[in-house]
Amino acid sequence: MPSSTKDSSNESPAGLRYKPHPVEISLAKRDLLNFVLQELSKVDGYWRFRYREIIAKGIGISFNSSTDIGEREDGIVITHTLEIFVPREIWEKIAWVRKNKMFRFPKPHPVIRQRDREMEEVAEYEEKEISEEISKIESEEEGGEGD
Secondary structure: OOOOOOOHHHOOOOOOOOOOOHHHHHHHHHHHHHHHHHHHHHHHHHHHHHHHHHHHOOOOOEEEEEEEEEEEOOEEEEEEEEEEEOOHHHHHHHHHHHHOOOOOOOOOOHHHHHHHHHHHHHHHHHHHHHHHHHHHHHHHHHHHHOO
């Protein structure tokens, strides 16, 4: 946006000419907060869908979901908490039915498994490179200390 020479005193650091009124700031804050909460509602809805599928498999878990909105001097904080409780009886039940070949957890799609394997390979390669670099630096430091 080209700057004009006659109104340069009204320009903000971002290059915008007009300063918004406090009411406009309040409306923008409200609209942004509503947008974020709608997106969070979609995430919560997806969890509830997955929860129904888990319950349909006979795995009795429970959950508690809460959203807190707080304001700090530098902005707004939205905290979304999802607590999932898996009772010990469920572990024992799953172990028993797995042992008797009555239940299996679903495996991920082959494409997802391949992607996970590739990511693990990259991580192993990078871990190996980092450990070699560390050992190289340590050996140089040990060699330099003897002089």
